[in-house]
Amino acid sequence: MPDAPRLARVLVGALAHAVPTVIGIVILDFFLLRLAPGDAADVLAGESGAATEETVAALRSRFGLDLPVLDQLLAYLGNLTHLSLGFSPRYNMPVSDLIMQRLPGTLVLMLVALVFALALGILLGVVMANFAGGWPDRLLSVVALLFYSIPSFWIGLMLIVLFSVKLGWLPSGGAETIGSDLTGVAHLLDRARFMVLPGLSLSLFYVAIYGRLVRASMLEVTAQDYIRTAAAKGLSPVAITVRHALRNALLPVTTVAGVHLGGLMGGAVVVETVYSWPGLGRLAFEAVMARDFSVLLGVMLLSAALVIVANVLIDLIQAWLDPRIEVA
Amino acid sequence: MTVLLDVRDLSISFPNARPVQELSFTIEEGETLAIVGESGSGKSLTALALLRLLPRTAQMSAGRVRFAGRDLLALSEREFRKLRGRDLAMIFQEPMTALNPVLPIGAQVAEVLRLHLGLSRKAAARRAVEVLDLVRIPDPARRATAYPHQLSGGQRQRVMIAIAVAAHPSLLVADEPTTALDVTIQAQILDLLAQLRRDLSMALLLITHDLGVVAEWADRVIALYAGRKVEEARPEQLLGTPRHPYTQGLMAASPRQRVGYHYTDGPLIEIPGHIGSAAGEAGCPFAPRCGFTEPSCRTSMPPLLAREEGRLVACPVTAAREISHGHAVGL
Incomplete structure (x- = not known):
């Protein structure tokens, strides 16, 4: 593999950027969250309905909320150096345990949505570019515009109405059949059925973006000289599209898809709420309502790390797709 | 000498122009025919028409196109694809952009061998190195894994030639193969083409606007003007x-x-x-x-x-x- 040393250089370069970025994000997030009025003690006191000044103060000192802001930050950073994300006052358990419970659900959802978005988007774009100006192109352009402009919670609700309520094909929420003791393939299939609708509603917006992007870049690439060279070799149109055009046309798509991973996480908050999906998005939402900043910080730190990992991956994929890229 | 390619009354038209009109010519086996003309004379379109690579908006009509005893006009697109790149190959003017930037050059040569000669992936890779050696790429085994951006213009044109001759075509169409190269490289590329033509006994259709190239490398020359043949002669006649x-x-x-x-x-x-x-x-x-x-x-x-x-x-x-x-x- 002559590509290996080059890819290794790209990887090292990307990781060198990652560490200071994460530290910066943690500190910035920490101060941003202080701007919200109230804290976890207020919410806990409010929910108990009959808290005295003394109990609230006791709660604050127990969770370290009465310390000066800078001391709190230093304490948090100190925890991080020990790979601890702190303790959640609301859930009464370590934040890392809480996050690890919810992380797989969200990761799977994001992955499914991204795969849906890329597969459908690339297919859509290739078909549109192939029939550029013709009726399939126009029809699909309108479809893409619809996907692009409809908010994902509404798409989610409408998919539930159609596939769960009217047709009864797919479940309307949750992650698996409750109380079932399926194992092996049957268990996987059961979970897959629960994944389809949330994955689809999260991905349709991105299907539209990738579709239009692939269409534009396919049209640009197919006008290139090397496509004519490929035709002069006697390759079939399918071989030309797949082997010569698509690989070049995918470069801009990978860039945008990397940026979208962060956006997918944000979109997951909405979709997880609509489908009562037990993921990080809903955890973040609940943490905001409870002013449970340590959980929120943990989620934000994790999503930052996720975006950074995604970017490194994208750098690697691009370096692999395009040999002209040296150090991204 | 037998006639390899016989073109009668070739016309190419666009919705509002007819850049090539009633052009007839023949190429004999092993012969080098040069088509000269200034920009817009229709010479490149003629070359593209022979391989059916004209842009979609172009319409082509011809009384007859016979190649190696076959009627090219009667072939379906699928049948024509088998011919293209195997018996009838083409190289282009711009070596800088004519190679796929994301594939190693060896793979681009091997693609032709796998497609037309049915070689396995391994055999095609080995044969591709031999073909790169044939077009005098130095250290071909190592260079086969290089990407186009790592090569000079002259070397890229050699790779293009390797792709074109890999399946031993009987006719190579070269559309201004040296226009984008500097003068010393031009002579090397044309020498290489001349040698390959002899070694592989293929005919060469050389599209050019360079009369110096015609004088040195062509057996016969056709002058095109505004899509029509105005003169056909041996180079020394036309130039003298x-x-x-x-x-x-x-x-x-x-x-x-x-x-x-x-x-x-x-x-x-x-x-x-x-x-x-x-x-x-x-x-x-x-x-x-x-x-x-x-x-x-x-x-x-x-x-x-x-x-x-x-x-x-x-x-x-x-x-x-x-x-x-x-x-x-x-x-």
Whole structure:
């Protein structure tokens, strides 16, 4: 593999950027969250309905909320150096345990949505570019515009109405059949059925973006000289599209898809709420309502790390797709 | 010698233009035929039409296109694909952009071998290295894994040639193969083409606007003007005693024609007007720029007349002058 040393250089370069970025994000997030009025003690006191000044103060000192802001930050950073994300006052358990419970659900959802978005988007774009100006192109352009402009919670609700309520094909929420003791393939299939609708509603917006992007870049690439060279070799149109055009046309798509991973996480908050999906998005939402900043910080730190990992991956994929890229 | 390619009355039209009109020519086995003409004369379109690689908006019609005993006009697209890249190959003007930037050059050569010769992935990779060696890429085994951006323009054109000759075509169409290269590399590439032509006994259709290239490397030359053949001859005939007013003008415009003259010594001679001046009009396309025009030139395209052995000229006016001139000398 002559590509290996080059890819290794790209990887090292990307990781060198990652560490200071994460530290910066943690500190910035920490101060941003202080701007919200109230804290976890207020919410806990409010929910108990009959808290005295003394109990609230006791709660604050127990969770370290009465310390000066800078001391709190230093304490948090100190925890991080020990790979601890702190303790959640609301859930009464370590934040890392809480996050690890919810992380797989969200990761799977994001992955499914991204795969849906890329597969459908690339297919859509290739078909549109192939029939550029013709009726399939126009029809699909309108479809893409619809996907692009409809908010994902509404798409989610409408998919539930159609596939769960009217047709009864797919479940309307949750992650698996409750109380079932399926194992092996049957268990996987059961979970897959629960994944389809949330994955689809999260991905349709991105299907539209990738579709239009692939269409534009396919049209640009197919006008290139090397496509004519490929035709002069006697390759079939399918071989030309797949082997010569698509690989070049995918470069801009990978860039945008990397940026979208962060956006997918944000979109997951909405979709997880609509489908009562037990993921990080809903955890973040609940943490905001409870002013449970340590959980929120943990989620934000994790999503930052996720975006950074995604970017490194994208750098690697691009370096692999395009040999002209040296150090991204 | 047997005729390899026989093209009769090839016309190419776009919705609002006819850049090639009723062009007929033949290429014999192992022969190098040069087509010369200025930009817009239709020479590149002719080359693309032979491989059915014209842009979608172009319409092509021909009375006949026979290649190696087969009627190319009767082939379906699928059948034609089997021919393209195997018996009938092409190289292009711009080696910088004609190779796929994301594939190693060896893989791009091997693709042809796998497609047309049915070689396995391994065998094709091995054979690709041999073909790269054939076009004199130094250290071909290592270079096969290089990407196009790591090669110079001349080397890229060698890779293009390797792709074209990998399946041993009987006709190679070279569309201005050296235009984008600097002069020293030009000669190397043309030498390579000439050698491959001999070694692989293939015919070469050389599209160029460089008369120097024609003089040195062609067996026969066709001059195109505005999509029509105006003169066909052996290179020494065309360059030594051009018979058509256009080719005469071309030769007169060449600074090399005057001994001891350098292009900085005075104004360059040119043919007045430009190639599009007769678009859509009847008659000889060169008439608006010609010094010998007669009324008949404006009404119908002059036919190609045989002058000497193997020579065709589409100008009755210069023919008549030569005859009368010849008589005068004879008396």
